[in-house]
Amino acid sequence: MKLNILLFCDKPKKSKNANTILDHISAFEQYSEHNILIYSMLRDIPPKLDLNKFDVIIVHYTLSLLYEYYISSLSKNKLREFNGLKVLFVQDEYRQINKMITEINFINFDILFTCFPSSEIERIYPTSKLPNLVKYNNLTGYVPENLVGISSYERSSERKIDVGYRGRKIPFWLGELAYEKCSIVDQWKKYTANANLIMDISYHEDDRIYGEKWIQFLTSCKTTLGVESGASVMDFTGRLEKIIDFHQKTFPEDSFYDVQKYYLTEHEGKYKLNQISPRCFEAIALKTVLILYEGEYSGVLIPGRHYISLKKDFSNINKVLDAIKDNDFLQQMGERAYNEIVLSSQYSYQSFIKRVDQIVASEFIARDKNKVNSYNYEELLQEVLFSQSKESYVCSNHDPGKINKTVSHSILSLLKRLIIKIKILNSFVQIIQKLLIKSRHL
Structure with missing residues (x-):
C-alpha cells in the first residue's frame, strides 16, 4: 500500500552547519516507498492547503511544538482535526517535557519517534498520559x-x-x-x-x-x-532553564560545578x-x-x-x-x-527510512485509517504548490526516476503574475485591434 504523506518541516538552506538536518529531511524524499511531499513552513499552515487529501502527516523535529514561532495554535488546531495518521519526530527533548506531552495529546499524534533510549521512553512519555501513542527510538542522525x-x-x-x-x-x-x-x-x-x-x-x-x-x-x-x-x-516544567540562565547572566564567573551544586544535584x-x-x-x-x-x-x-x-x-x-x-x-x-x-548499511539513512515506512504502513492498517480517494498525484502536487504561504516551498519524491522536485514560491508567484500580465496584455491588444477595425469603417 502506497500512502500519500505530507511532511511539515523548517528546511534550512544549505549552509555551514545544516548538513545533518538536510540529510535527515532529504532521506524521506530519496528513500521512502510512499508518495512524499516535503512542505517547508513556519507558523501557519496555509488555508488553501487541504490536509484531507493526504493519508499521513509527519511533523519534523525542525518544527518544535513548544513555540508559536514554529507551529501556531491555528496550525495545531488543523493538525488536531486531521483524521489520517499523525507522526511526530522530536529532538532536544530535555526541555519543557510536560508541555510537550500536552501538545502531543492535543494534536492526538499516533506515532512518536524519540531520541530517548528505549529503556527511558515510558518514563518520559508514559502510556497513562499518552494512551493512544506508540513510541519508537531513533538516532539524531545517521551515516552521511x-x-x-x-x-x-x-x-x-x-x-x-x-x-x-x-x-x-x-x-x-x-x-x-x-x-x-x-x-x-x-x-x-x-x-x-x-x-x-x-x-x-x-x-x-x-x-x-x-x-x-x-x-x-x-x-x-x-x-x-x-x-x-x-x-x-x-527540565519537565521549564523552571530550571529560566533560573539557571538568569544565574549565568547574573554571575558569569560561576563555574558549572558551582551551578550544579546550587540547582542540579537532585x-x-x-x-x-x-x-x-x-x-x-x-x-x-x-x-x-x-x-x-x-x-x-x-x-x-x-x-x-x-x-x-x-x-x-x-x-x-x-x-x-x-x-x-x-x-x-x-x-x-x-x-x-x-x-x-x-559499509554494513545498518546505520544508513536508507535503512532508517525503510524502518519508518514499515512502521507508518503497519500503524495505518492497525488503526483502521481510511485511505484517501485516489488522486492524480501530479495535480495534487500542483494544488499544494499554489497553496503555499510566503516563505514555504515543496519537494516531491514522486517524479519518474525519483528525481526530486523543488519549487520556490517566489518563482511560482512571479510566473503567476507574468501569466496574468500576459493575459491582460492580450486582452488589451484585442481591444485595440477591434477599435482600429471600427475606425477604418467610419
Missing part, C-alpha cells in the same frame, strides 16, 4: 552518504594532526553530560601537556569549523575526541538522554579514529573495537596515548569501524 568512500586511501600515518576536536559551551542547566562537550578539552590538555603530540582541540565559538573545511580538518586528524550527545538533566542523572552523536558517524566515515569517554553510544559502538575508550577520570590516559602513537593500530581500528558501521 556524501562522506562514504572519500578517504579510502588516506592512512593514519599520513595525517598531520594526532588529536583534533571541536566542541562548544552548552547551557549549564542541561547537566554534566552536556557539559562534557567542553570539559573534555580542559581535562585532555591537563593530562597530555607533556605527551609530545600535535593537537588541535577547542570549544571556543571563534574556533568552530564548518562545511568543507570541517571535512578537511577531520581527514587531517588521526584521532578525534568525543562524548555522548544529549543531557543528564530533564536532578542530575535521574533520566538518560545519552545517544551517539552524528559527529561519530562523520569521523568513522572518514576513518578518523574516535577517542570517546566511556558510555553506551546507543549500542552502536563497541569500545576497543570501534573506538578508543577513555575513562572520565583519565586513569587510563597512558594506554590511550600509546594507542595514538601506534599508526598500525589506528589504521586497523579505523578500517574496522568503517567496515562494520558504514
